[in-house]
Each structure stands twice: as structure tokens, then as C-alpha cells.
Amino acid sequence: MIDQTHIRALKDILGDKGIVQEPGAMVAYQTGARYDEGLAGLVLRPATTEEVSAAVAYCVRHGLSIVPQSGNTGLVSGSTPDATGGQVVLSLDRMNRRFDLDLDNRSLHVDAGFRLSEVNQRLESHGLFFPIDLGADPRLGGMLSTNTGGSRFLKYGDVRRNTLGIKVVLADEEGTVLDLASDLRKNNTGIDWKQVFIGTSGAFGIITECVLNLEALPKQVATAYLVPASGAHVMPLLRAMEQKLGAYLSAFEGMSRNAVTAALDHVPSLRNPFQGGQVPDYVILCEISRTWEPREGEQGLDAVLETVLAEIWESEAAPLADAFVGPAHEMWALRHALSEGVKHSGKLIAFDLSFRRGDIMAFCDSMKRDMPAAFPEVTICDFGHIGDGGVHFNLVVPKDGTAATDKAFEKRLRDWVFDIAVRDFAGSFSAEHAIGRKNQSYYDLYTGETIKQLAAGLKAITSPGPLGAVRFG
Amino acid sequence: MIDQTHIRALKDILGDKGIVQEPGAMVAYQTGARYDEGLAGLVLRPATTEEVSAAVAYCVRHGLSIVPQSGNTGLVSGSTPDATGGQVVLSLDRMNRRFDLDLDNRSLHVDAGFRLSEVNQRLESHGLFFPIDLGADPRLGGMLSTNTGGSRFLKYGDVRRNTLGIKVVLADEEGTVLDLASDLRKNNTGIDWKQVFIGTSGAFGIITECVLNLEALPKQVATAYLVPASGAHVMPLLRAMEQKLGAYLSAFEGMSRNAVTAALDHVPSLRNPFQGGQVPDYVILCEISRTWEPREGEQGLDAVLETVLAEIWESEAAPLADAFVGPAHEMWALRHALSEGVKHSGKLIAFDLSFRRGDIMAFCDSMKRDMPAAFPEVTICDFGHIGDGGVHFNLVVPKDGTAATDKAFEKRLRDWVFDIAVRDFAGSFSAEHAIGRKNQSYYDLYTGETIKQLAAGLKAITSPGPLGAVRFG
Incomplete structure (x- = not known):
């Protein structure tokens, strides 16, 4: 357990601000966004990669189990301590100093403790953003550790695709710092080690800095609700939209009648957008966008979307039962309220x-x-x-x-x-939430022995110390 | 060395077609596209993953060193045997049976022995392609092992980004087959092991199958030559184009006067496109493209490009000295002739x-x-x-x-x-050719000890047997 000697030693490393030990103050760090409740033995709040390294080295040498924590917005108990009171939470919430924007390279070298919203606020005046669109507002370290996707994956991909480099601290007796924080877009000079730390819930190392790819902010957006003639028509519709709209297409989200009805029932600010108030079996929210301001002589995006929907409407496959373009703000409001609505029902x-x-x-x-x-x-x-x-x-x-x-x-x-x-169906049991204690047993069940052995081997060569809420081996 | 006992045993595994042992017939497998000349002890040509597995297991158990070879078009001696005559070349050139196209998923599960050109020919009628644009015509296994990029990286990314899954044979005594051939686009249920085999020159396993992301074929293309006012204006120009053209932008290639002059001097089919035949210091070939056929009421892409160039021309930063839109075929012909021209000079x-x-x-x-x-x-x-x-x-x-x-x-x-x-300049010594014997010494020089130790550890847990032309540990 975490005795006073350890606390004094860690305070020497991190300073007073770097330690939280009062039970009341630790509550925020042991409670997850939606589901979790654990018991922290101690919370560490290092402010630099060097402090993370020193603290981790100390913990590993003394057998203290560390759970890295970023925004703590995850949904699978990946960033909270267990119930024993014996684990140390290492929070990234003070890791928010470095913010080096490279406009020519369209990249950002940044500490992992920044929140997504903070990053995008600071980037807005440059016409850039980190293109991961989420309901929650996580810190970057957690986004990388879970490889989040979100609503505009179709256009921009996941966090993995948008990460150029990372700096990571290994849980070994030295707290080894792996500096993989390259800002190169094209570089094939060995194993791409950063990939091992992305999406693996902090079990192989603690990501303390990252270099992110940025994208130009959309300046024009158009949205439509599409009602497919039947479930079998959803894919022909998607394929037609992809072919006819190419890289304009930035979201293609599905909403079932039950989810839509729950939102309309429980979120009073919403307006029922469907004819006669009749919610269809299944609705697609489709978004197209582009990065430039409207130009003279160029069709507006609403008109582009209307044209394409008319083409699809008239095509032989005729997969549409209904379709209408509408204000993006309102159309997304319903999509974003689904989660809330369902929760209340x-x-x-x-x-x-x-x-x-x-x-x-x-x-x-x-x-x-x-x-x-x-x-x-x-x-x-x-x-x-x-x-x-x-x-x-x-x-x-x-x-x-x-x-x-x-x-x-x-x-x-x-x-x-x-x-x-x-x-x-050969599907995934965790598309974008990664693995935490909550789905550990399903990882254990569905993962082959060879992969588990490889994971154990990887753990031994990277972070042999007790790190993270998840066991991959 | 490779004695008759080994050859008989491997012939039992692979059949007559699966073995090449006559020195004359082995020449093609021991000579690289441009630079290499090695000496093969034996060439294996398995036709299935199971045959690769059985052959690899035999070689590992008997200490035979294997060099995997795909299209053998690489430029860094990564796919040819050394000069000793003691290595076995394992060619993928008969691995071309499986070709499972999933139109809804926009993905292709395919054997790793197909050539890029074959894949794209078969996909053309479906309006799809594997969006890696290269001068050479490699087989897929080699493309994955080098993580090639090419001329349209800016829009489509590299091979890594476009690979959903792989099947890989490890060089251990069982010839373990790792089936990572998932066709999911979003899946975070553990370590993304395929990343370890992409871009690592076959040192950690032999990729035998892959699941590729496909993209819609462009139906409209426009190109222009841009002459920046000076070298310092190249980046402002790129940034303006990215902001004003977004995902339309599919190439932004630089050509120095010496390279252009060499091409014009040595490739007779080329026309000098510059005013008065004066080749500028530096020229950008810029391409924009979209996936749909021209639509009524919509500006053509040439006009879009003209408009954007006019906007840039009139902007205060005024980074352009000259710019003209021209036929894509001709403009790319010069770009593609640079390599040839330079070679002849x-x-x-x-x-x-x-x-x-x-x-x-x-x-x-x-x-x-x-x-x-x-x-x-x-x-x-x-x-x-x-x-x-x-x-x-x-x-x-x-x-x-x-x-x-x-x-x-x-x-x-x-x-x-x-x-x-x-x-x-913190640059890379191998942007898209990966590591082979040719740049092994620079890998050794520029790679830190920690990374080398990790690589040795990874080698031990994946493919402990002698595999590949490169040593990462």
C-alpha cells in the first residue's frame, strides 16, 4: 500500500502541487465520467515529461501500481483506479504547457494534458482544427490511448491516422522516455513504435506529448436527412453518395426510430422535423463540407446536395423514400441528443x-x-x-x-x-472506446492465445512495471 | 548452406512449381530493379499462406536464412539475397489467387503477390482503386513492407493508412500464421499488431494477404504548373492551395530547374512548356481531382483551378511568379520523366x-x-x-x-x-523506400540504443528465426 514514505518521496519529486492525497480531493480522480467508482491510494499530477518519468521510475522501483488518467471521460473504466485503494492515479491534467503550432507543416506539437476543446479553440483563428469530432471533451493523452473515432471518421479518419508523433514514458525502473515526437509525415526508418501506444489504454507507456496532424476548418457545410426505402437500401445509398460527393462527404450517420423518438420525447428543445411528425424506421444524417468561402459562379453546398439527392432519387436503384436538406445546426442537434434521449427513456x-x-x-x-x-x-x-x-x-x-x-x-x-x-458477424466489441476494466473479460474471451502471448512479450520489453487498468497479456 | 536434403524437403512441401534451383532461373530473383546483385542459394515460390507457413517453419528449424521478396522493385536492397549464396529467397510471385472485393465496405481482401497495376486494372470497372501512386509496379506485399507513399500521399496517405488488415507468417519453428486480416474500419480491441509488420521490410514476418481500403476513382482532373516567386514562397503557396481547395488537392509536386532540364534534354517525347523555353528555378505541379462526372450548372475543374490561381495571384502575399493550367497528361509526363532524365545526365x-x-x-x-x-x-x-x-x-x-x-x-x-x-534538419534518411542493406549502416548510425533494444526484443517475440535483409536490433 501507499505509505507516508512513498508520499513524501513522490512529493519531493513532484512538489506540493503534484500530489493529491486528501480523500475528498481524490474523488474527482477516482470517479469516471459515467460509470466508474474506484478508490485511489494517491493522485500524482506531474507537469512535465521529466516529472512523469521520475514519478513512474519511483513507483516501478517500489512496486506501486499506476493508472494513467487523462480527461477521464472514457466509458470502459480505463482511467480510474480499482476498488482496493492501493493504486496510484497519474493524472495528465497539469500537462498543458507546450503548444507549438507549425503552420507550414499543418501540425501541432502539444502536451498531452490539453483538452480537445482547448486545442481547437486555440487553432480556430488559424483556420485549422484537430479533426476528431466527439460528444465528450477528453484530453489528448486519452484520445490517443483509446484511438477515438467519432462522427467524421469517414472523412478524417481516427486519432491514429492524425498522429505524427508522440513522447511516451515507459514503466520501467528508469522511467525511460521514448522520444517518438517526430513531425515528419513520411518516414520509414524502422518500426513505427508510436503505433504500439495508440489505442492500448496506457498499458505499455504513458503518452505525455504528441504531434498532431491538423486540417483546414470547413467554411461551408450542408446537411440532409435521408430516409432509405428499406434497410437494404442503406449501403447502395452510401455508395452512391461516396461516388457522387467524394471527399465532400464528411458524415453519414444512422439513427433508428427508437433512438430518434427517445430524443424527441426527452429533449424539449428539439423540433420534430419529419412530415406529419411521423418518425421513419431509419434516418441517415448526411453532411458535406468544404474548406473555402462561397465563390462567385460556384454552386452553394445546399444546391450541390439537392442536385445529388435528385440524381439518386431519379436513379433506377431508387433507394430513397424521402430526403430533405435542412439547417446543419438543427439536424446535428437531434443527432447529438440521441444519447441523452435514450438515457432518459x-x-x-x-x-x-x-x-x-x-x-x-x-x-x-x-x-x-x-x-x-x-x-x-x-x-x-x-x-x-x-x-x-x-x-x-x-x-x-x-x-x-x-x-x-x-x-x-x-x-x-x-x-x-x-x-x-x-x-x-466478425464484428468488433469495442469500435472506438478501447479496452478498460469494463470489457476486460471480453478481451480475454475473444482474443487468441498467440496474440495474448505476443502482448505479454511486448509488455515485458516496454513497460514491465504495473501500469494501466487493462491486462493485454 | 542449402544442401540437397533441404531442397528435397522443401520440394515435398511446395511441389515442383514451388522451387527454383537452376542458377540461370534464379538470376531474376537475386537481381534488384536498379541496384542489387546477390546470389540466391534457392528460391521458394509458395502459392498459399499455408505453404509459406510450412516452408518458413522448415527453414527456421534448419537455420536457413530467408529473404522475402515481393515485386523486387525496391531501391534499397531489401528484397534480394546477400552475396554468400547461403540465403533462401521466398518469392510471393505465385501468391495471386484470393481477390475478394467488398463493394459495400470499399475494401479488398487480396493475396500479397498481386501487382499494384493488376489490382487497379481489376478494380477499374467498379470505379475504385488502391490510391497509392508510384513510378514502379510493385507487388502488394512489398508495398506494405516498405509502406510506400508516392505522388498522391497528400490526399490519400500512405500504404499504412490504407491497410485494414493483414495475414502474416512469423519466422518461428511453427511458421505461426497471425490472422490480422480484419476488414473493420474501426476496431480498438487491443494492440494493432499489423502496424509492426508495415514498413519493416519483412524482418518481423512475411505478409501473405492483406485487406486494403479502396477509394473512388477520380472522374475529373485538372493540373497546373505554378512558379513561386521564390523558394520562400513555396509554403505560403501550398497553404493557400490547401485552404482554398481542401480535399480537391491531390498532388503538389516540386521540380527543380536542373531536374526539369535533364528531363527535357534526355526524353525526346517531352515538349518544353515554359514561355520562351526558359525553365524556372523551381516549378510546382499541382493537381486537383474529384470523383464525379461533370454536372450541369457546376464549374469545371479547370475553371475552379483558374479561379483559385487568380485569387492567389491577386492576394497580398502574391507568391506566384507565373502559373498556367494545362493538360494533365502532358504535365504529369514531364514530372514522371524527371527520374529518367536525371539518370541519363x-x-x-x-x-x-x-x-x-x-x-x-x-x-x-x-x-x-x-x-x-x-x-x-x-x-x-x-x-x-x-x-x-x-x-x-x-x-x-x-x-x-x-x-x-x-x-x-x-x-x-x-x-x-x-x-x-x-x-x-531533423529529417528522415528514408522517406518512402524503407530500410534495406543499402541504408542499414545509416539505420545503425541514427537509431538510438533504446529503440534498437526494443526492436531486438520485438524480433525475439515475433520472428526469432533468420528473416529479411535488414537488422533492426
């Missing part, structure tokens, strides 16, 4: 799945078909990022029923859904 | 460098300033992918001078250039 049991794009609707159909018999209490309120195969497969059970409090019920339900998603 | 000593984008012109300027004193025999004929920081820094010495044959001269020159590129 009962007890939420959420899944972050992904599939080959062509399998998304087939999976959802199979669930709609088989769920009523297997779990009659469950309402399916799915929505997701159809353009990249991601599905926020959200299930709701009545708040006052037994299913809402029965842990065994939730486990049975999770096992059943994951098994169909992973085994029958 | 003397003995070529080629560098594949990359820099922060803002440092490209500064590096080239420093070379122009200091080269005459340091190496008076040398003419600088650089060109490159300015949009991603890549520079094909090609140097030419007179064919009949002593410098052309003096190995010590070439080494002195290489050492000098690399040292300035890597140490003074």
Missing part, C-alpha cells in the same frame, strides 16, 4: 460495436428479430456511424423492472449480444 | 529524404550553398512531394569522372548529405 445498456459496413443493417435486423424472444424487456435504440461501420448499439430496459438492477441479467444480455456481433 | 546518387514541410526549401538552399565547395563535381537535381515533405534529392556526377566509380567518394557524399538532413 430507461436504464441504458450500451454497446460500442463495429462491422463491415455491409453487415451493419443485417446485424441490426437479426437483433430486431431475435431480441423479443431472448430478452423481451429490451428496447433497441441503435444509432451510429454507418460510414465507418460503427454502431452505438444502445439497449434500454424499464427503469422500474427487475432487469434494471439485476447484474446477472446485464451479463447474460452482454454475452448474448457480443457473441452474435463478434462470432457470427 | 550522369551517374546518379539518389537520396529519398523527408522534412517538416517548412524545412524542404531551407534544406535545398543549404545544399545549393554548400555543395559547390564540399563536392564541386556534384549537380543537384532535386524534385519531390512537397505536400508531404518528401524530397527525391538526386545528385549527379559526370559519368566519365573519377567520382562516378569511386566508392569512397560516394560514401563521403552520402555521409555528408545524411548528416545535414538528419542531424541539422
Whole structure:
């Protein structure tokens, strides 16, 4: 456990500001954004890579288990301590000094403790942004450790694609600093080691700095709701939009009737945009965007979208039942309210799945078909990022029923859904939330022995010390 | 060495077609595209992943050193055997059966022995392509092992970005097959192991299959030559084009006067496109493209490009000395002839460098300033992918001078250039050709001890057997 000797030694390394030890002050660091509650033995708040290195070296030499924590907005218990009170939380919340913008290179070398919103606020006047679009507002270190995707993955890709370099501290007795913070876009001079630390929940090292690719801010945006003639028409629609709109296309999000209805019911600020108030079975929110101001002689984006929808409407495949262009702000407001709406309509049991794009609707159909018999209490309120195969497969059970409090019920339900998603559809049980304590058992179940052995080997050569909330080996 | 017992055993595994042992027939496999000449002890030509696995297992158990070979078009001696005659070449040239196109997913699961041109020919009728644009025509396995970039990196990224999954055979006593051939676009359920095998020259495993991201084929293209007012105006020009053209921009290539002149002098089919035949100091070939057919009411791409160039022309920064839109075919013909032209103008000593984008012109300027004193025999004929920081820094010495044959001269020159590129400018000594025997010594020189130790550790846990032409540890 973490005795006074350790606390004094770590205070010597990090200074008074670098240590939180009062139970009340530690609450924020041991409680997750939505689900977690752990018990921290001590919280460290280093301000520089060198301090992270010194603190980590001390902890490893004394066998103290470290859980790195960034914005603590994750949904899988990857950044909070366990219930023992024996773990040290290492927070990045003071790592926010370095902010080196390189306009020519369109890149930013930045400390990992900045929040996404802070980064984008500072970039706005330069017409640039870090193009990961999320509901939450994480710090960068956590974004890299989970390799988040978000709503505009289709156009900009994930965090991995937008990371040029990182600096990382290994959990060994020296607190080795690996300086992989290259700002080169093209460089093939060995193993691309940064890839090992991206998306692995801080188990192999603590990312303290990063070099990010930036993109030009969109200056024009147009959005439309598309109602496919049936689930089978969603993919032909996506393919037509991709071919006809190319890199204009910046979002292609799916919303089920149940999710939309939940949002309209529970979020009073929303307006029902559908004719006669009739919410369709399935709606696509499609966004196109471009980086320049309107030009004389150039069609506006709304007109471009209208033209393309008319082309699709008239095509033989005719996959559209309805479609209308509307104000981006309003159309996104409904999309962003889905999560909130679903939460209010009962007890939420959420899944972050992904599939080959062509399998998304087939999976959802199979669930709609088989769920009523297997779990009659469950309402399916799915929505997701159809353009990249991601599905926020959200299930709701009545708040006052037994299913809402029965842990065994939730486990049975999770096992059943994951098994169909992973085994029958070769999907992913964690599309963009990564692995935390919450889905450790599914990692253990679905990961082959060879991969586990390789992970254990990788752990031994990078960070042999006790690091992170997840066990990959 | 490779005795008859080994040859018989491997013939039992691979069949008659799977073995080449006559010296004459082995020549093609021991000679590289441009530079190499090695001596193969035996050539294996497995046709399936299972055959690769069985052959590799046999070789590892018997201590036979394997060099994987794909299209053998590389420029750094990464796919040819050494001079001892003791190495086995494992060619992928019969690995071309599986070709599973998933139109909904915009992905292709394919054997690694297909050539890039074959893949794109088969995809053309579907309006799709694998968006890596290269001068050579490699096979896929080699493209993944070198993580090639090419001329349209700016828009589509490198091979790494466009690879969803791989199947790989490890050089251990079992010839373990790692099936990482996922076709998911969003999946964060552990270490992304494929990254370890991409860009590492086959040292950690042999890639036998891959799942590739495909992109919609451009249906409209426009190109222009831009003459920046000075070297210092190249970056403001690139930034303006990126902001004003966004994802339309598909190439931004730089060509020095010496490179252009060499091409015009030595490639008779070219027309001199510059006013009065005066080749400017530096010319940018800029390309924009989009995936749809021309639409009524929509400006053509030539007009878009004209408009944007006019805007830049009139802007205060005024970085343009000249600019003209012209036929894409002709403009690219000159760009593609640079390499050929430079080769004919003397003995070529080629560098594949990359820099922060803002440092490209500064590096080239420093070379122009200091080269005459340091190496008076040398003419600088650089060109490159300015949009991603890549520079094909090609140097030419007179064919009949002593410098052309003096190995010590070439080494002195290489050492000098690399040292300035890597140490003074924090650039890369291999932007897109990866590591082979040819630049092994520079890997050894510029790679830190910690990284080498990690690489040795990674080698031990993945492919402990003798594999590949490169030593990363």
C-alpha cells in the first residue's frame, strides 16, 4: 500500500502541487465520467515529461501500481483506479504547457494534458482544427490511448491516422522516455513504435506529448436527412453518395426510430422535423463540407446536395423514400441528443460495436428479430456511424423492472449480444472506446492465445512495471 | 548452406512449381530493379499462406536464412539475397489467387503477390482503386513492407493508412500464421499488431494477404504548373492551395530547374512548356481531382483551378511568379520523366529524404550553398512531394569522372548529405523506400540504443528465426 514514505518521496519529486492525497480531493480522480467508482491510494499530477518519468521510475522501483488518467471521460473504466485503494492515479491534467503550432507543416506539437476543446479553440483563428469530432471533451493523452473515432471518421479518419508523433514514458525502473515526437509525415526508418501506444489504454507507456496532424476548418457545410426505402437500401445509398460527393462527404450517420423518438420525447428543445411528425424506421444524417468561402459562379453546398439527392432519387436503384436538406445546426442537434434521449427513456445498456459496413443493417435486423424472444424487456435504440461501420448499439430496459438492477441479467444480455456481433458477424466489441476494466473479460474471451502471448512479450520489453487498468497479456 | 536434403524437403512441401534451383532461373530473383546483385542459394515460390507457413517453419528449424521478396522493385536492397549464396529467397510471385472485393465496405481482401497495376486494372470497372501512386509496379506485399507513399500521399496517405488488415507468417519453428486480416474500419480491441509488420521490410514476418481500403476513382482532373516567386514562397503557396481547395488537392509536386532540364534534354517525347523555353528555378505541379462526372450548372475543374490561381495571384502575399493550367497528361509526363532524365545526365546518387514541410526549401538552399565547395563535381537535381515533405534529392556526377566509380567518394557524399538532413534538419534518411542493406549502416548510425533494444526484443517475440535483409536490433 501507499505509505507516508512513498508520499513524501513522490512529493519531493513532484512538489506540493503534484500530489493529491486528501480523500475528498481524490474523488474527482477516482470517479469516471459515467460509470466508474474506484478508490485511489494517491493522485500524482506531474507537469512535465521529466516529472512523469521520475514519478513512474519511483513507483516501478517500489512496486506501486499506476493508472494513467487523462480527461477521464472514457466509458470502459480505463482511467480510474480499482476498488482496493492501493493504486496510484497519474493524472495528465497539469500537462498543458507546450503548444507549438507549425503552420507550414499543418501540425501541432502539444502536451498531452490539453483538452480537445482547448486545442481547437486555440487553432480556430488559424483556420485549422484537430479533426476528431466527439460528444465528450477528453484530453489528448486519452484520445490517443483509446484511438477515438467519432462522427467524421469517414472523412478524417481516427486519432491514429492524425498522429505524427508522440513522447511516451515507459514503466520501467528508469522511467525511460521514448522520444517518438517526430513531425515528419513520411518516414520509414524502422518500426513505427508510436503505433504500439495508440489505442492500448496506457498499458505499455504513458503518452505525455504528441504531434498532431491538423486540417483546414470547413467554411461551408450542408446537411440532409435521408430516409432509405428499406434497410437494404442503406449501403447502395452510401455508395452512391461516396461516388457522387467524394471527399465532400464528411458524415453519414444512422439513427433508428427508437433512438430518434427517445430524443424527441426527452429533449424539449428539439423540433420534430419529419412530415406529419411521423418518425421513419431509419434516418441517415448526411453532411458535406468544404474548406473555402462561397465563390462567385460556384454552386452553394445546399444546391450541390439537392442536385445529388435528385440524381439518386431519379436513379433506377431508387433507394430513397424521402430526403430533405435542412439547417446543419438543427439536424446535428437531434443527432447529438440521441444519447441523452435514450438515457432518459430507461436504464441504458450500451454497446460500442463495429462491422463491415455491409453487415451493419443485417446485424441490426437479426437483433430486431431475435431480441423479443431472448430478452423481451429490451428496447433497441441503435444509432451510429454507418460510414465507418460503427454502431452505438444502445439497449434500454424499464427503469422500474427487475432487469434494471439485476447484474446477472446485464451479463447474460452482454454475452448474448457480443457473441452474435463478434462470432457470427466478425464484428468488433469495442469500435472506438478501447479496452478498460469494463470489457476486460471480453478481451480475454475473444482474443487468441498467440496474440495474448505476443502482448505479454511486448509488455515485458516496454513497460514491465504495473501500469494501466487493462491486462493485454 | 542449402544442401540437397533441404531442397528435397522443401520440394515435398511446395511441389515442383514451388522451387527454383537452376542458377540461370534464379538470376531474376537475386537481381534488384536498379541496384542489387546477390546470389540466391534457392528460391521458394509458395502459392498459399499455408505453404509459406510450412516452408518458413522448415527453414527456421534448419537455420536457413530467408529473404522475402515481393515485386523486387525496391531501391534499397531489401528484397534480394546477400552475396554468400547461403540465403533462401521466398518469392510471393505465385501468391495471386484470393481477390475478394467488398463493394459495400470499399475494401479488398487480396493475396500479397498481386501487382499494384493488376489490382487497379481489376478494380477499374467498379470505379475504385488502391490510391497509392508510384513510378514502379510493385507487388502488394512489398508495398506494405516498405509502406510506400508516392505522388498522391497528400490526399490519400500512405500504404499504412490504407491497410485494414493483414495475414502474416512469423519466422518461428511453427511458421505461426497471425490472422490480422480484419476488414473493420474501426476496431480498438487491443494492440494493432499489423502496424509492426508495415514498413519493416519483412524482418518481423512475411505478409501473405492483406485487406486494403479502396477509394473512388477520380472522374475529373485538372493540373497546373505554378512558379513561386521564390523558394520562400513555396509554403505560403501550398497553404493557400490547401485552404482554398481542401480535399480537391491531390498532388503538389516540386521540380527543380536542373531536374526539369535533364528531363527535357534526355526524353525526346517531352515538349518544353515554359514561355520562351526558359525553365524556372523551381516549378510546382499541382493537381486537383474529384470523383464525379461533370454536372450541369457546376464549374469545371479547370475553371475552379483558374479561379483559385487568380485569387492567389491577386492576394497580398502574391507568391506566384507565373502559373498556367494545362493538360494533365502532358504535365504529369514531364514530372514522371524527371527520374529518367536525371539518370541519363550522369551517374546518379539518389537520396529519398523527408522534412517538416517548412524545412524542404531551407534544406535545398543549404545544399545549393554548400555543395559547390564540399563536392564541386556534384549537380543537384532535386524534385519531390512537397505536400508531404518528401524530397527525391538526386545528385549527379559526370559519368566519365573519377567520382562516378569511386566508392569512397560516394560514401563521403552520402555521409555528408545524411548528416545535414538528419542531424541539422531533423529529417528522415528514408522517406518512402524503407530500410534495406543499402541504408542499414545509416539505420545503425541514427537509431538510438533504446529503440534498437526494443526492436531486438520485438524480433525475439515475433520472428526469432533468420528473416529479411535488414537488422533492426
